[in-house]
Amino acid sequence: MATAIKTVIGTAASGLSPAGIGAAVPSIRTARAHRPEPRWGPEALRVKEIEEQLANLHNSLICSMNQLLDLKDLGTGVHSTRLAEWAIRVAQEMGIEESGLHDIEVAALLHDIGKIGVPDSILNKPGRLDEDEYALMKKHPEYGWAVLRILPGLELASLYILHHHERVDGKGYPGGLQGTYRRGLPPEEAIRRLNESSGTQFDPLVVRAFIPLALADMDTVFAAAGTSLSTAL
Numbered sequence: 065m066a067t068a069i070k071t072v073i074g075t076a077a078s079g080l081s082p083a084g085i086g087a088a089v090p091s092i093r094t095a096r097a098h099r100p101e102p103r104w105g106p107e108a109l110r111v112k113e114i115e116e117q118l119a120n121l122h123n124s125l126i127c128s129m130n131q132l133l134d135l136k137d138l139g140t141g142v143h144s145t146r147l148a149e150w151a152i153r154v155a156q157e158m159g160i161e162e163s164g165l166h167d168i169e170v171a172a173l174l175h176d177i178g179k180i181g182v183p184d185s186i187l188n189k190p191g192r193l194d195e196d197e198y199a200l201m202k203k204h205p206e207y208g209w210a211v212l213r214i215l216p217g218l219e220l221a222s223l224y225i226l227h228h229h230e231r232v233d234g235k236g237y238p239g240g241l242q243g244t245y246r247r248g249l250p251p252e253e254a255i256r257r258l259n260e261s262s263g264t265q266f267d268p269l270v271v272r273a274f275i276p277l278a279l280a281d282m283d284t285v286f287a288a289a290g291t292s293l294s295t296a297l
Contacts, residue, residue, distance in 0.1 A: 122217055125215070126170055126173060126174065129173075129174055129177055130144060130145070130173050130174065132177070132180060133174075133176060133177060133179070133180070136179060136180050136184075136187070143176070144172065144173050144174070144175065144176060145173070147172045147173075147175065148169050148172035148173045149281075150172075150274065150277065150278060150281075151168050151169065151171075151172040152165055152168065152169055152172075153277045153281070154270060154273045154274045154277060155168050157273040157277065158269060158270070158273050167220045167221045167224065168224070170218065170221040171221040171222075171224035171225050171228070174208065174212065174221070174225060175205075175208065175224070175225050175228045176204060176208070177207075177208040177211060177212065177225070178203070178204035178205055178206065178207030178208030178209070178210075178211070178225070179204045179207075179208075180207070181203070181204065181207040182200060182201060182203070182204050182207075183200070186200055186201055187201075202229070202237045202238070205225060205226050205227070205228060205229055205237070205238060206226065206238055208222070208225040208226070209222045209223070209225050209226035212225060226238065231264070231265045231266075232263065232264060232265060232266060232267050233264045233265065235265075236265075251278075251279075251282065255275055255278075255279075258271050258274070258275060259271065259275075
């Protein structure tokens with residue numbers, strides 16, 4: 065077939081002057097411009113429909129899990145929504161590619177999904193957790209990872225969830241961080257601690273990207289989550 069095409073082209077070209085060749089080009093472009101668009105066959109349309117259904121199911125599943133967090137602990141669900149908003153903003157500020165944002169958003173929304181496996185008596189304890197209680201609390205990243213890693217498309221997000229309590233200096237968990245589980249802090253104190261722990265507990269690049277965004281959009285993010293700073297604290 066390639067030889068036949070070359071023969072036809074050679075024959076046509078030999079009978080054309082340079083002006084004739086030039087005149088022929090527009091007609092070729094016009095023919096290409098009016099070439100009918102490829103039509104989707106029934107099989108291709110069905111595949112596209114199934115892909116859209118799977119994407120909708122995927123998103124609905126994530127939203128449903130986030131709602132489970134609200135049922136377990138309203139504060140946790142609202143916290144996750146705020147975190148997802150800021151996580152995406154920080155990732156964009158740091159130049160993370162668009163293809164990587166989805167896993168970051170999912171991990172932020174569901175990072176505490178493993179708390180469903182933690183007893184309410186520990187989650188809602190007003191005071192300091194004892195050693196055994198804290199050991200159970202530290203299991204929640206592993207519980208979340210165990211649930212999400214078996215779901216297609218959430219493998220990478222499940223790894224983010226598994227490691228969301230790690231520290232830059234290697235003292236986080238599941239690696240064995242010792243500390244207390246505490247409630248939210250006033251913004252000024254939270255920012256002071258971020259700066260103080262930049263380079264040890266927190267990645268300095270993330271801290272520098274996050275603080276200006278947090279200060280500028282704090283009220284908007286809290287409002288979008290259906291709460292306020294005073295309510296959250």
